[in-house]
Structures are given as C-alpha cells and as structure tokens.
Amino acid sequence: MSRLSIVLPAYNEELMVGKTCKVLKEELEKAGIAYELVLVDDGSKDHTWEEIKKAGFKDANVVGIHFSRNFGKEAAICAGLAQAEGDVVAVMDCDLQHPPETLLQMYALWQKGYEVIEGVKLSRGKESVLHKECAGFFYGIMSKATGIDMKNASDFKMMDRKVVDSILSMPERNMFFRAESAWVGYKTTTVGFYVQEREAGESKWSTWSLIKYAFTNIVAFTTVPLQFVTIAGAACFLCSLVLLIYSLVQFFGGRAVEGYTTTLIVLLMIGSAVMLSLGIIGYYIAKIYEEVKKRPRYIVSKILRGTGEQQQ
Ligand code: UDP
Ligand code: MG
Numbered sequence: 001m002s003r004l005s006i007v008l009p010a011y012n013e014e015l016m017v018g019k020t021c022k023v024l025k026e027e028l029e030k031a032g033i034a035y036e037l038v039l040v041d042d043g044s045k046d047h048t049w050e051e052i053k054k055a056g057f058k059d060a061n062v063v064g065i066h067f068s069r070n071f072g073k074e075a076a077i078c079a080g081l082a083q084a085e086g087d088v089v090a091v092m093d094c095d096l097q098h099p100p101e102t103l104l105q106m107y108a109l110w111q112k113g114y115e116v117i118e119g120v121k122l123s124r125g126k127e128s129v130l131h132k133e134c135a136g137f138f139y140g141i142m143s144k145a146t147g148i149d150m151k152n153a154s155d156f157k158m159m160d161r162k163v164v165d166s167i168l169s170m171p172e173r174n175m176f177f178r179a180e181s182a183w184v185g186y187k188t189t190t191v192g193f194y195v196q197e198r199e200a201g202e203s204k205w206s207t208w209s210l211i212k213y214a215f216t217n218i219v220a221f222t223t224v225p226l227q228f229v230t231i232a233g234a235a236c237f238l239c240s241l242v243l244l245i246y247s248l249v250q251f252f253g254g255r256a257v258e259g260y261t262t263t264l265i266v267l268l269m270i271g272s273a274v275m276l277s278l279g280i281i282g283y284y285i286a287k288i289y290e291e292v293k294k295r296p297r298y299i300v301s302k303i304l305r306g307t308g309e310q311q312q
Contacts, residue, residue, distance in 0.1 A: 002087040003034040004107060007080030009073050010052070010094040011042040015200035017051035020094050025059055027100040033107060038063045038080045039094065043070035049302070056304050064304030075298040077155065077177050081164050083303075090158040091177070095198050098156040102193040106158040115163050115186035119156030122192040131207050138214040141224050142179055153178050156193065162186070173291055174220035219287055226284065229277040236273055240266070 006024060010017060021037055028035045039052045039062065052064040065079050077091055088110050092098040098119065106117040136151070143150045155177055159167070166184045167177075182188070205213075218224060243266070250256075 001034055003036060003085070004028070005036045005038055005084035005086030005089045006103070007038045007040065007077060007084055007089060007091045008094040009040050009042055009076030009080065009091075010044065010048050011070060011073070011076070011204055012044045012046050012048060013094045013201055014044070014047040014051050016095045017048055018055055019199070020096055021055040021059060021062060023096060024100055024103075025061075027104065031104055031107075033104075036061050036063060036084065036086055038065065038084050040065045040076040040080045041067060042073065042076040043067045053304060060306060062304070064302070065300055066302035066304075068299040068301040071298040073155070074175050074177055078168075078175060079298050079300060081168055084164065087161050088158060089161070089164050090156075092156050095201060097196045097198055098154070099193055099196055102156070102191055103158070105191050109189055109191065110158055110160065113187065114189045115160040116181055116184075116188040117158040118181070118188065118190045119154050120190045120192050121152040121154050121195055123194045128207065131210065134207065134211060134214065138218070141218055141222065144222075144224065150179065150182065153182075154195075157181055160186070172220070173295065173297055174216065174287060175297070176217040176221050179217070179221050219283055225280045229280055232273055233277065236270060240270075 008020065013020075017039065021039075024035070024037060037055075037059070039055070041049045041052055041064065049064070049066050052062070052066075056062040056064055063083060065083055067076070067079070080091070081089060088107070090103055090106065092103065102119060106119070109117045139150045139153065159181060163181065163184060163186050166186075167180055170180060243262075
C-alpha cells in the first residue's frame, strides 16, 4: 500500500503543532490513507520542539527534524522532503490555513496518475492592499521567468516520489520551492482552495520581509533584472543619440547649444543609472558568492523518528 508523507515547516508554532497533527491524523485515518507527518522545527524560539515530541509520543507516524537555528521556510521544506519516505509527498503549512480536505482531493488526483498537484489560492485571506499589489507584481515576473502561470501559487502541493527526487537533485542553495516544483515539469494539475483563517499564533511575514523574499527569489530564479539593466542602458543611449543629433543640427545652423543645466541633469541621470545597474549586477555576484561557498542549506541538530530523539 502506498504511503503519504506530509511535510510541515513550523516556526514558533507551539500553539498549532498538536492541533494540526490531531486533525491530520483523524482525516487521514478516516480516509484509510497510510501516512507520515514530517514536522520541521525551523529553529523556533518557543516550545515547538517539545510539542513535536509530544505529538511523536501520541502518534508513531510523526517524524521530527530540529534545526540548529532559523534557516527559513524554504530550507525547512527542503529538509522535510529529504527525510520523507512516502511514495507521494505533500507540503503544507503547519497552521491549518491549508485545508486538510483539499489534501484528500490532491491524493485522489495522484491516484488518477497526476504527478504534481498544485494548490492554487481561490482567496488570499487577510492581506493589505500593498501586500496584494506586491504579490501580483512579483508573480508576474516569476510567471514570465518560468513560463507557468504562478498567480495565486502557494507552497501547498502534492508530488510523486519521482518529482521529489528531481527537486532534491537541484544543487542550488537559494531554492524557491514554488517555482522549482513547476520548473521540473511532470504531469501537473491544480486544485483550488480557500485560505483559512489562522486559529492561533501569528504570521511570520511582514510586508518588508516579503519584499526582500520576492527580490531574492527573482534573482535566484531569473535574469529579468539584468535584462532590465540592458534595456535601461539602451534607452539612455538612444536618448543621448537624439540629443547629439539635435546639438549638431543646432551647431551647423549657427547657434551654439546652451544648457549648463541639461548637461548636469544628463550626467546625473547616467551616473545614477550606472550605480543602479552596478547594484543589480552586484546582487547577482553576491548570490554567486553564496552558491560557490557551498555551505549546507540547513543544519539539523536533532531528529525524532519512531523510537525516540537522536542527536545529529
Ligand atoms: N515558517 C517556517 N520558517 C519561517 C517562517 C515560517 O518554517 O522562517 C512556517 C510557518 O511555521 C508556517 C508556514 O511556514 O507553517 C507559513 O508561515 P506563516 O503562516 O507565518 O505565513 P502566512 O500563512 O502568513 O503566509
Ligand atoms: Mg499561515
């Protein structure tokens, strides 16, 4: 019989871990699905690890991974995928904002032969207007880069073992799970779901941290900003060409071109365009630097599987 692994990244989720495990256990047992819950404690500062251990005592299907510090959700997902042993693996948030009923729908689709089942948000939950606009802009760029419609994409998805192995074979340190699962290809379908309200605890994302996250992922996944630099450079060059022709015409017409201010403005504009471009290029170089260092994506300090906790 096939087994479903569910990867649950958890950062400061002491209020949710027990509840989430209980709800998932009930739903999956009711549906008669063999399962494994892989909870990744992403260096929480509260009692998340103690809660994971408690859940492990109650249910032998719980696997716990404890990071030495906070490495971020992407790293937590990656560690969970590496530990998951199931024939099919799902990734969902540990706060029940991704409905367990949708998980069952995804499982049914996997049984029908689909290899990647993407959860697509039908509603976005409580978000500010700025947040929504930024998300729209970000996914626009990412969709262009991956060639796949990523609007309303989420980390909630189910993947066949083959797909998980393909994702794990990607060596880059800066991974963006949402785009990678689309990039690998395979027979894909989508399931719509309504983002539920968070019952307890709080969201870990501020608008600023999301903007930083978006920029990192754009750079990690696309060269769009570099194309932007090239286009901006070409536009500046065209403008200066027009200005040059205009000045020459004026000159041969017997009028000397005046314009101390124009000269200054043009100089300033070009100067700032060069600085901006250098900044963008520098950012890519910084990312290359991070990649060549080949540091691990995360450090696991403890693992809980079956009989008890093991130190790494
Ligand atoms: N998360 C994580 N590491 C982090 C931040 C978040 O593992 O550094 C987990 C978090 O515990 C939750 C999921 O990622 O299970 C989604 O986070 P959150 O609910 O804060 O995001 P939102 O639903 O508000 O987008
Ligand atoms: Mg959430």
